[in-house]
Amino acid sequence: MPHTLVSDLPSHLSFLTQCRRHIHRRPEEGWTEFETTWFIHETLSAMGYETRVGIEVVEPEAAMVPSRRFGRSGTSACLSRWRSRSIS
Numbered sequence: 001m002p003h004t005l006v007s008d009l010p011s012h013l014s015f016l017t018q019c020r021r022h023i024h025r026r027p028e029e030g031w032t033e034f035e036t037t038w039f040i041h042e043t044l045s046a047m048g049y050e051t052r053v054g055i056e057v058v059e060p061e062a063a064m065v066p067s068r069r070f071g072r073s074g075t076s077a078c079l080s081r082w083r084s085r086s087i088s
Contacts, residue, residue: 019039019043022039023036023039023040037053041053
């Protein structure tokens, strides 16, 4: 049975602080959070939670990656199109 962090939050505060610090020690850009995903997956699995990652939960076509439709990622034109898409 998985641990219940929410019901006993005060006793887990130190652990959660350590996790947050670990994750923020090596920042990753959006849609490239591979180390963060692995850390969370391993941590939750060790606590008894079932986790799913990758294409089990994210549709590849929905990811903000380079595509013919929006241009090469990282260019100002591409970023401008993504920005206008996100606020429309």
